[in-house]
Amino acid sequence: MSRLGKKEEETLIEMASATDREDSNGPLYESSSNTESELPGNSEDRRREFESNLQKSGLELETEDKKESENGKTYYVKIHAPWEVLITYAEVLNIKVPIKENDVPCTIENPIDCMLSPFRLPEKVMHPDPDYFTAPFRKDRQELYLIHDESTFFSPSVRNRIVFYILTRCPYGTEEGKKKFGIKRLLSNGTYTAAYPLHDCQYWKKSNDPHCDNERYTLYMEWARFLRFFKEQPLDLIRKYYGEKIGIYFAWLGFYTEMLFLAAVVGLFCFLYGLFTMDANMSSKEICDPAIGGEIIMCPLCDVDCNYWRLNTTCRPSEYSHLFDNVATLFFAIFMGIWVTLFLEFWKRRQARLKYEWDLVDFEEEQQQLQLRPEYEAKCTQKKKNPVTQEMEPYLPLTSKAVRFCISGTTVLFWTSLIIASMIAVILYRLSVYAAFASIMKNTQTLQPISGLLTPQLATSVTASCLNFVIIMILNFLYERIAVWITDMEIPRTHLEYENRLTMKMFLFQFVNYYSSCFYVAFFKGKFVGYPGNYTYMFSHWRNEECDPAGCLIELTTQLTIVMAGKQIWGNIQEAIVPWIWNWWGRQRARCNPENLYSRWEQDHDLQRFGHLGLFYEYLEMVIQFGFITLFVASFPLAPLLALMNNILEIRVDSWKLTTQFRRPVASKAHSIGVWQEILNGMAVLSVVTNAFIVAFTSDMIPRLVYYYAYSPNANSPMSGYINNSLSVFRVSSFSVKPKDQGDIDFCRYRDYRYPPDHELQYSHTMQFWHILAAKMAFIIIMEHVVFIVKFFVAWMIPDVPADVTARIKREKFITQKILHEYELNKLKEKLCQGKAYQGMEKEFIATEGKVELSQAM
DSSP, X not given: OTTTTOXXXXXXXXXXXXXXXXXXXXXXXXXOOOTTSOOOTTHHHHHHHHHHHHHHTTOEEEEEOGGGSSSXXXXXXXXXXXXXXXXXXXXXXXXXXXXXXXXXXXXXXXXXXXXXXXXOOOHHHHOSSOOEEEEEOOGGGGGGSOOSOHHHHSOHHHHHHHHHHHHHHOEEEEETTEEEEOHXXXXXXXXXXXXXXOOXXXXXXXXXXXXXXXXXXXXXXXXXXXXXXXXXXXXXHHHHHHOHHHHHHHHHHHHHHHHHHHHHHHHHHHHHHHHHTGGGOHHHHHHHOTTTTTTOEEOOSSSSSOOOEEGGGGHHHHHHHHHHSSHHHHHHHHHHHHHHHHHHHHHHHHHHHHHHHTTOTTOOOOHHHHSBOHHHHHHOOOEXXXXXXXXXXXXXXXXXXXXXXXXXXXXXXXXXXXXXXXXXXXHHHHHHHHHHHHHHHHHOGGGGGGTTTSOHHHHHXXXXXXXXXXXXXXXXXXXXXXXXXXXXXXXXXXXXXHHHHHHHHHHHHHHHHHHHHHHHHHHTTTTSOEETTEEOEETTTEEOOOOOTTOSHHHHHHHHHHHHHHHHHHHHHHHHHHHHHHHHHHHHHHHHSOTTTSOHHHHHHTSBOOOTTHHHHHHHHHHHHHHHHHHSGGGOTTHHHHHHHHHHHHHHHHHHIIIIIBOOOOOOOOXXXXXXXXXXXXXXXXXXXXXXXXXXXXXXHHHHHHIIIIIOSOSSSTTTTHHHHHEEEEEGGGOSSOOSOOTTOOXXXXXSOBOOTTSTTTTSBOHHHHHHHHHHHHXXXXXXXXXXXXXXXXXXXXXXXXXXXHHHHHHHHHHHHHXXXXXXXXXXXXXXXXXXXXXXXXXXXXXXXXXXXXXXXX
């Protein structure tokens, strides 16, 4: 136990043996079991042989008796990796280590760095280690590397990755004639309940050991507190403590948040433009004018129960609609199409820089990601010879695989259909309650003062959006379990394959779940209504919804705001509060009990687990948000601002829960954000199309422009008369289903471009309708082509790898080759001087000299 604080001397990974503690929220690679129920007969043998083989591999084991544990029932096995084990497996894993200090001067790309000093962290926190040229470790060349201190030569993340590599490959017995191995199998069959690396200290105080680096404490003080929200992230320290995979996630999230700042500023200016020009909007002026909008009688919005209404009752919504439906909307839609490209291209450059700085240039997918899953080996009873290893290994027959894929596809299709059915249910809710809201607001005196602000249309839209959000969250909660179940049923071969399949299922479902209602309002609502006397009905019963006379854009904005903001608020509450509640009792014991009664490994055991899908859900949350701010941003310029504020909080919430509420995850490497990069690229292309259609078909911009240039009779005020021009006339005596309150009304107006009742082509579309449709299609084609051309040009202009990074990579390869060749040459010289010559040594010496000269020439 005296070894606990000496992080620099040992690598510690705890394995809690099977206990009577039932913990369904266990850590990574944990499987809970109950000692009161009978364990498998050979679990003790498996445990004994496994630990014996670990010791044979060079690891040191230290077992804590269960009487020493806080509950008196749990054994803890602490694992330490001595220097010989570390250097042996560092060579096996091809880990790069320092070979020479980096002599390439740093280039400062940002000219305003001096102004950013308030946002900087101390240099010791940002760059805990000097910058070195590195080379793959070789055990027989130890004197070649900059080994100043064996206890700190390998970083904590490298040390626990080496130990975990041994754990995943250590055999523990033979079953059915095949050698069984790996801690994951032992966790899945209940031999052990948990395996995890220990944190190096408490997060709220430094360790008493003077040799401890207290990296967890530093991360908490400098990174995981909300009061540090304006500071940059210590990415090198995150990578050193948690590994590259977690480091690359926070690097991406931070870069995404930085890029959102530009989009948020431009979106805010577009919103302010709409706010300041609201009073000059001729359309809302005419709607609000008692002499114009007050005299226009509109046709009922529903059958029987709805009455005729005056246009000026929608005065306020028409004014608010101008906030988002103005000329700036078009500019912002085009800007965001280019912004997405800039974000993705500059992220590639940032990623390339991290790959170099974190020694991932020649990185290949880690073997444990490509290793057979224990579940695959357990469930696949048939075997065939591997053409590469020439060994028999389990495989899934093609027929079984096809059946499983059919069941999986059918399940996904069923749940997608369920989303569409729920959306139809919300549409029916809209159609059913509108008349009720209209009646309530008309007959309730207390609502009269706000009747101009809270119209039946707005009340219906807001309540339907809230209902839709609740349904989205319920379906999302259920489908997460279903997606994991059907992915398990498919029995993916490797962990990488498992994660990729689950990613596609979850993204497809959440794409439909979160965006379907927005697609409906943007592209379907009010488009297939028909006209009075010949309305289109859903299921031959409910009349299709109409848009407000000011357009459907304000409803799309409402829908987007409620779903996007609601998801972000709920997500942060769930991420921050749920782990805190689970750990509350454990944290109280950790603070109140002395160390000898509540040891560090027990404190870590009582924390929440950061599962193998922990980062998956974080990426998924951010990618869904990315869709909100790109696919529908033309309807809500403030969406990037909401996303920016959420992400500032998200970074601190994620860092806080990882540092304080979760066990330390096993470090793993990653050189990119993986399949999410392709998903983001696909959404970037789709966003250009959706925003072009929103501007053309959801907003009123194109009809206004057509009226302005082709149909306006007033040259001095081209937009005057637009509202009257955009409303067609209907004779109320032609209603097939007449409203209850007819009154003395002969004609009513409705939103469309159709001939009046006395015309020979009555109720047919006018030429202006076809001109507007042609203008909309032309606009979509032109906007898409312009934005795509600019996107591809920008992508072509920006290289994926910065020039200075390319130079550093070449310099490092040159220096590494030179040092290695000189080392080989000196070794040969020593052998010659010692008289240990052998046949062919002279030729080898000449060849080595030639390699050195060639390296210098290159």
